[in-house]
Amino acid sequence: MTHTERLLASAALPVDLDEAAHRCLVAGFEGTTVVPDTLKRLVDRGLGGVILFTRNIRDAEQVRRLTDTLRALRPDLLVGIDNEGGGIGHLVGAGAPEVPGSFALGVADDPALTARCADALAGHLATLGITASYAPVADVQRHPDNPIVRTRSFGTDAELVSRHLRAWIAATEARGIASCAKHFPGHGGTVTDSHHELAVDPRPYEELDLAPFRAAVDAGVPMLMSAHVVFPALDANRPATLSRRILRDLLRHELGFDGVLVSDALEMKAIADRYGEAAGARIALAAGADQVIVAVPDLEVTLSCREAVLDALRCDVLTEERVAEAAERVRRLAERYATPAAEVGEWDAGAGLEAARRAVRGQGRGPAAVRGAHVVDLFPPPHPALNWGGEDLLCELRAVDPTATGTTVTGEAADPASFVDGILRLAEGTPLIVATCDAGLYPWQRHLRDALLAARPDAVRVATGLPDGGALCSYGRGRVNLRATAEALTGA
Structure with missing residues (x-):
């Protein structure tokens, strides 16, 4: 036994x-x-x-x-x-x-x-x-x-x-x-x-x-x-x-x-x-x-x-x-x-995106429409006890603006200075969007963001967690949060 x-x-x-x-x-x-x-x-x-x-x-x-x-x-x-x-x-x-x-x-x-x-x-x-x-x-x-x-x-x-x-x-x-x-x-x-x-x-x-x-x-x-x-x-x-x-x-x-x-x-x-x-x-x-x-x-x-x-x-x-x-x-x-309902009626499939749009716009008037931008999406790796569906701002931005390019980063770069230089080269001549997620908790995000903004003060700032200074804020990283943010950025 x-x-x-x-x-x-x-x-x-x-x-x-x-x-x-x-x-x-x-x-x-x-x-x-x-x-x-x-x-x-x-x-x-x-x-x-x-x-x-x-x-x-x-x-x-x-x-x-x-x-x-x-x-x-x-x-x-x-x-x-x-x-x-x-x-x-x-x-x-x-x-x-x-x-x-x-x-x-x-x-x-x-x-x-x-x-x-x-x-x-x-x-x-x-x-x-x-x-x-x-x-x-x-x-x-x-x-x-x-x-x-x-x-x-x-x-x-x-x-x-x-x-x-x-x-x-x-x-x-x-x-x-x-x-x-x-x-x-x-x-x-x-x-x-x-x-x-x-x-x-x-x-x-x-x-x-x-x-x-x-x-x-x-x-x-x-x-x-x-x-x-x-x-x-x-x-x-x-x-x-x-x-x-x-x-x-x-x-x-x-x-x-x-x-x-x-x-x-x-x-x-x-x-x-x-x-x-x-x-x-x-x-x-x-x-x-x-x-x-x-x-x-x-x-x-x-x-x-x-x-x-x-x-x-x-x-x-x-x-x-x-x-x-x-x-x-x-x-x-x-x-x-314990027993599921025998019949399940319909629900409002658009409620979530409506709410996400209203939340982003609740931060105030967004930036002028940005098209063809290079986005740098900085966010912590997914919490091991919580699910993550693979969402990132670049994917949602490209869904409304196929000309957008970008980079997603979920941890500290081995060589931050080289990383920043590489981003600046990729974004040369195009708008730059720098997104962070609760940067106050993650020094590596702050350092990369500040270095990018020092070189590109014209960059558009986005916060995908809680508010971060004057950044456009999504108040979350759900897919609809990021889609609503992408729409606000591009004027879609």
Whole structure:
């Protein structure tokens, strides 16, 4: 018997309690057509949900076959995916509607337009048989050096974020898709990405951005996701995901949330490096989480988390009442959302580009039309935990101006001076566009930009992240963000 088989055979709890414990798990896996045997056994034991990623996506027909296969194993299995829009979306290969990131929607500041974009995303999910969306982001982009929220947020003002959350949640709910506001109680005040290390928000209680989460709860959001962030004003010892004070005292008692509280992925280093995924699963559930996500496709990690939970139940470290409470919330969620709608109506496929155009023009009057330009598109390499569909400004610029040329750069040049000289030669006699993405976080971008502007003060500046001085700003790097920017540059 293999190690995996021994683990799968190790349950010695009553069947109903064993099933309840499994309902508290959400697993990632490898594959586009075949469900791994280990995952099948977990589903048979009561696994609460699976989370899909780009690795599971080939095309729309394949995704629907995969979700049908998963539900044939267990009809109440929740099938979810991160589906924020913008440059973060795993369904590009399945024909996902193109919508800008949330910040651009906040700049346009038309909740009805936000609802149309959210409706398009939710409608598309429904056609694929995916009924849980780990979106929208409820974080307020509060700290200028925050490395992970930024244009994923609706903005820097809590009330603006709140009204767009309400619009997104209502539109998603109308499609029969479960939305999930994240990352409670907020990740926008940190200077650390919790994918890489434990993050801390040092602000006092009265300055924390709880208002959007209150708005989400009041709007009836069925799920919230916790943040792997320490808030000394709330609990100096543990990140929110593992904190009873934050998950039970604040969220359940003060905010009155009775939906499913799901953890952010346990393999993120904020949890994995300090506690380990297995201990993280046990502590999170004891603290008040209802489900924990293990997003990595290595099912051995999911099994280790499962065993930690079962062992904690056997030893009374984790109470039966707590697991039963969590499992009942998941059961109610599945009752509402596990079955896809029989019919899916149309959605507004043009809403995303409309929003992106309004966001770019929201920065103010753009430059005079630029044709035949050479564009230098500087942006960081894609985040390893977030999808990137290959978008760049040059491709979108050439779609509206075939005479455009350019260079894309995703990291520091080996010889910056030679690189700048080469760009200047290529752009000699033509307009030059210099685009950066959050250059304040990446010195190599600033250095290249400043060197190019010193030699070409006539160059047009573009920011494809948050605003950067007087540059024309797209407020995101989704394909429609970049297309709208290209149109603004060329007058198309």
